[in-house]
Amino acid sequence: MNRFARMWDSDIAWSFRHSPVAIVATVVALIIILAAVLAPWIAPYNPFDSRSLNLMDGFTPPNVPNQFTGNTYLMGTDNQGRDIFSTILYGARISLFVGFAAVVFAMVLGIGLGLLAGWRGGWVDSLLMRIADVQLSFPSILIALLIFGVARGFIPPSMREEVAIWVLIVSIGLSDWVQYARVVRGAAMVEKSKEYVQAARVIGVHPARIVLRHILPNVMGPVLVIATIGLALAIIAEATLSFLGVGVPPTQPSLGTLIRIGQQYLFSGEWWILLFPSIALLLLALSVNLLGDWLRDALNPRLR
């Protein structure tokens, strides 16, 4: 049996094929991700190019020609004349980019510290875990806001726009590393006492090599589950921060920004500005979340 046939036949693949939720969630997530990645080619307009915006195009309802310019937009326009559909595509792009990058950052930091704490034990472990405990007692959005605010203080206004996304990534990542660290620390401690690690120590393998090549591959399972759900949370965190006005710069609106704008105009009748981005965010976060749920159940040996 060649490699692909084996993977197709494995327990996880079988579980996937037989779980309608997982299949639908994956399909939806893939569609959104693809659309976001291909945004520059799919989107009819570029909403980030402020020069192409025409205020007269603003508040156009979906699929109805604008009374001033005569342009028709699939999902209407927002208050500045941006095409909602294009903005959703570009916005999803930002959300996904920030989400992935924040998760990767949190993972690297969390796994690194978790391995360190689990392997060294003793005071290193106690110190890191107390820091983690302290951080956990704050809501993650507050932490992100805090870091964001502090960063703002350091960065000169001229650079703020360019750096905004990176600050956003770092702040969401820093608010999230603890769960990875905890899980990895626990798993590392379990693996450390197993005989294959002792065998490596008898051979005289360098501890760093043992941690990276022996222990790390064996603790990645639960990490993947957390990462998938963490992606959904990071996307929502970014949307929240943008909604609060401290996320992406206003000229590069993300889904959260759109929702904020839309919320202001909901009761004055321009419902489409809020509805479509909200649905997009909902679909994205939900499908990633459901995928994470399925992955956790599929990887849990006791449920099989």
Next chain:
Amino acid sequence: MTDALLSVRNLRVEFPTRRGVLTAIDDVSFDIMPGEVLGVVGESGAGKSLTGAAIIGLLEPPGRIAGGEILLKGQRIDNLGAEAMRRIRGKRIGMVFQDPLTSLNPIYTVAQQLIETIRTHADISEGEARKRAVALLDRVGIPAAARRIDDYPHHFSGGMRQRVVIALALCAEPELVIADEPTTALDVSVQSQIIDLIKEICAERGAAVMLITHDMGVIAETADRVAVLYSGRLAEIGPVTQVITAPEHPYTVGLMGSIPTLTQDHARLVAIPGAMPRLNAIPQGCAFNPRCERAFDRCFTERPEPLPRGDRRRVACWLYDEVATAGQEKAHV
């Protein structure tokens, strides 16, 4: 002739998996007489623990009894509902598990666990139940039983805990005790104490014992008869002295030869080549045929039934089917 206490007839236990149905116990039959000690021996995966679990109704789903009958004093117990089975468990069949650390609930005292079990199956007062419990603990060899009965399980050492578990299994006066690897987790010196205890106390109460283990030495010391399981099937069953000193099934022969002893000297141990087949790869005919040096044509096509070889002795091997082997010789040219 007395009737059997426990009668297992053509028992079949299956595990439906997504890759097909796995047969973990395939057409196994044996009887246990009242007061008898039957050893059930086999290597890991042979199905001995599952047999015990099936009898007492504790098979873990998706495993299920797919065929055959289990009769306790002539009444079927394999098809009873959960409530009826619960009443039988403890009252008529007691169980001793392998790990004394996890068989006792760590958050209840020994007294609470014993008294609860006694009162579940007998309508007596708490004071009376307590008296019985103390007497039982004393009988199993717990020193200062009246005081220690109020201790928690973790206050006892491994051997003491196993004695408590034995007391727990016997407190409702069952007719049959199923002991699943009762000494495997214990040190050798404690092991011998526990084996002796099980023998004595069951003989006193006239309870029969089904002793499941992979340790032939324990069987030799304790059992009257022994059943050897291989790949979910019965390979050989008979009186202990006969099976151990003069085994007939080639698997049993190989098994006995591979056990190092304190008295005999061999430069090399008999090693049966290969390993017991996985449940999804059991060969056609006799399950042992890939590893058997005496296998012939019939072994690869027909599955051997347990053939009678004397007083309550059966061997599932075509070598002992005289009629057929004779006929075989004629057919072979």
Next chain:
Amino acid sequence: MSDALLKVANLTRYFDVSKPWLNRVLEREDKQFLTAVADVSFEIKRGETFALVGESGSGKSTIAKMVVGLIGASEGTIDFDGHRMTGTAGAEMRDLRRRFQMIFQDPFASLNPRWRVGDIIAEPIHTFGLLKGAEVTNRVGELLDTVGLSAKDAEKFPHEFSGGQRQRIAIARALSSKPEFIVCDEPTSALDVSVQAQILNLMKDLQDEMGLTYLFISHDLSVVRHMANRIGVLYLGRLVEVADGKRLFTEPQHPYTRMLLDAVPDLALSGRRRKPVEGEIPNPINPPSGCAFHPRCPLAMPRCKVDAPHRVETATGYAACFALEKQPA
């Protein structure tokens, strides 16, 4: 140059099992120490199999771990081929490590489930930089062949093998750096009896072919009898008797050895009357005073409660028992 490949002298190991500092202060308790190994001395000659046998709490696994350097010794010394191991680190230790290896008890936990079998076996080769490239693959194939598996198995993962086969893989890994000395910590205890026979035969064959020296740890007296040239009996961290292979069983000297032999189930069905075993192994945190065995010993004298017995030469080796000192003139 002595014939002893391994020399262990006065090896002792404590573990600090005290409660945390705050608890101790509040409850006014002293620090508690568990003496896992107490003043153990023995030698292993080149090419022989020396077994350490004992029940739980005897310290046999702790001794094995100290010999290979997994944990340090609290007191005492370990010398390998004349080189001092205790207290050595760095490059010198690395060189020494090439010459000994260890086989563990649990065949399921001693192989990394995420690594391929070929990589697992080749790890010592890579760590010591012994071979490169295609030579490594060839050597791995040879080793798999030697232990009774096939070279193609190098591509597979551990979970595709049975317990006995995994133990063979562990043996192949132990052999890959061409060591002289292998510490075997209960290598067959987790295996079925027929598989155990295969592995024990394999180990004996390898010893004959390659001139290996084994330190064989076990709780199973029959296995030890089959495998060992000399046997040491441990009780609660103390070495109570060392004797030549089979003679330990025909002429046991120490009362604990006799009790242990009596307790082994009799497969020969000789119907011998067994002396009932007394008591249980005491808690190692609070061992009995003097000779640790005295509460259970049929030969106990008043002296045994006070002093710890020292080594006495016997017909079969040596033992630590006051009762043996009273030899008729």
